[in-house]
Amino acid sequence: MGSVLTEAITVVDSIRDENLSFTDKSFAFGDEVSMSKLRSLAPIAATPGQTYLNAAFQPPMNLRVRKALDTFLEEAITLPHPKPIWQQRAAEAQDKLARYLNVPTSSLTFTRDTTEGLNLFQRSIEFQPGSNVVILEDEHPNHAYGWLGLVNQGLEVKRIGMNGATFANANTFAPFVDKKTVAIGISSVMFHTGQMNDIKDISATYKPRGIHILVDITQHIGVAPIDLTSWNVSAVAFACHKGLASPNGLGGLYINPVVLKSLKPAPPIVGAGAIANLPASLVADPNVKYHETTKRYEHLNTSLLAAAALKASLTLITEEIGVERLERYLRSLGRELALRCQRLGVKVVGSELASRRAPHVYVLVLLHPGWQKHFQDEKVYVSHYRCGVRVSFGFYNIVEDIDAFARSIQRGIENGIPPE
Known part of the structure; x- marks a missing residue:
């Protein structure tokens, strides 16, 4: 050892x-x-x-994940009330994920995929007509289109051509960031080249200026250490079917607890999972109070099957290997x-x-x-x-x-x- x-x-x-x-x-x-x-x-x-x-497209299923799925299916046909077991397993997966990323568990929530996580944050930031965000020209389309979908609300999307550059750091964005910039969107690892961008440098330079840093870590998570507390970004979104080897249909969203206070109080998608004062009767109360953590973005119906697989995969990646x-x-x-x-x-x-x-x-x-x-x-x-x-x-x-x-x-x- x-x-x-x-x-x-x-x-x-x-x-x-x-x-x-x-x-x-x-x-x-x-x-x-x-x-x-x-x-x-x-x-x-x-x-x-x-x-x-072709792991970056989707890795082949491993036997640890297969065993977790077999267990889930066996429980589904033999146990009269397995859902609480599955929910507990999903919570344990979330805890493991938080330890890997070095963040509080309360700052993480499960999503359907990267696209949903990105859009939840993109549509939660406050901006005025004429505000702008800055991204790389060849940013993943799921990220780019999330911002472009806000153009009709007056948001300008600035796209930086790399012009032969092989990675991005704070200097990459300097000519394009101005007083109207509200966010920088970037992937920590670019899907089409494998370039690893200097997220910590970007965040250290621009976040103190009140500019949000939104990062897609889908091609990064599960293959290398990630310390989001050290990065000090605003938010991170990712899917769990790449390096984390979970079946499709599960992703994650991290929002910096300090940043959360500056976002719109109502999330873009509101369900019962977002509500802190959900009545025991399940009859909606017009006096709505949202969770004060990233839990406000949570859906009650997470893919418990995929979460079970994720727990097994994280055990393999972070503990066994x-x-x-x-x-x-x-x-x-x-x-x-x-x-x-x-x-x-x-x-x-x-x-x-x-x-x-x-x-x-x-x-x-x-x-x-x-x-x-x-x-x-x-x-x-x-x-x-x-x-x-x-x-x-x-x-x-x-x-x-x-x-x-x-x-x-x-x-x-x-x-x-x-x-x-």
């Missing part, structure tokens, strides 16, 4: 070195033998004849991929610096349309975006997956598909 802790500290210290390349030898494998033993937990990844490198250990392993896989790409003459999108890259997402400049069919024919599961082929790792991937992928690229090149 001590050696794992030492390795975790090593990788965290390495990432703090802003000038360290993501192919630096400090990211070389050191825990691959013990991590490879976890591969059997994801049968799809271990199936011969195929290569699964360890988030720091997982991040180190994913960065080691990324290093091996990059080294093989160098030999093949394939470029990797983004910064050379590890501090500006997600640990698990690597986009290769393979833009020729022939690559999509090639990988489909070879049963190599990746995603195709405007910047190239997105490779994304999970705990279940091993170096042999990278070797198989490299051989597939080599065959594609030999068959006349250009490596560009």
Whole structure:
């Protein structure tokens, strides 16, 4: 256990070195033998004849989650009154999530997905006609359209072109922020490039000026440590079906308790879960009092099935594996991929610096349309975006997956598909 802790500290210290390349030898494998033993937990990844490198789209279900779902279904057909058990399990999942993110449990609520969480906050901030928000031009559409939906209320949406930049920090926004800026919206990890933005720097610079910082952490959570208290952002939204490996239909919303006081008192969607003085008779009282915590955004009918899966997944990620250990392993896989790409003459999108890259997402400049069919024919599961082929790792991937992928690229090149 001590050696794992030492390795975790090593990788965290390495990432703090802003000038360290993501192919630096400090990211070389050191825990691959013990991590490879976890591969059997994801049968799809271990199936011969195929290569699964698409965790950022949706990871294959692991057996810990499968067991939680089986338990839920068994309870559903054998217990006369299982719902209180499921509700308790969901509360325990919420507690685990809060510990992972280093925030009070009361500052978190479950949502349906990232879109709902983003929109709940976007539609809770106070602004006047002529106010503006600033986002990156290539921000995820679920985030961008949430703001654009407020244009008819007089909100201006400023979109920043990256123009070749490989990450964003406070300086990225400086030319666009003015006295009318009410919010900055950003993903901590960009879905299409894997760039990791400096959220802490952005928040430290602009939040003291009364500007909200809304962050989408969907591609970040579950693959690396996140300390929202240290980030000191206004709000965070995320889905649980990516790095957290829960079934679709469950997300989360964090709102900074201090920021909550400045928001509209009535949430955009009001149900019984938002009400602090809900009568025992369940007959609505016109004298409405909303919860003074993020619970005011809560729906009573959370997906208890997905929450049960989330609890199991968080136990695996944060307790059985360890988030720091997982991040180190994913960065080691990324290093091996990059080294093989160098030999093949394939470029990797983004910064050379590890501090500006997600640990698990690597986009290769393979833009020729022939690559999509090639990988489909070879049963190599990746995603195709405007910047190239997105490779994304999970705990279940091993170096042999990278070797198989490299051989597939080599065959594609030999068959006349250009490596560009």
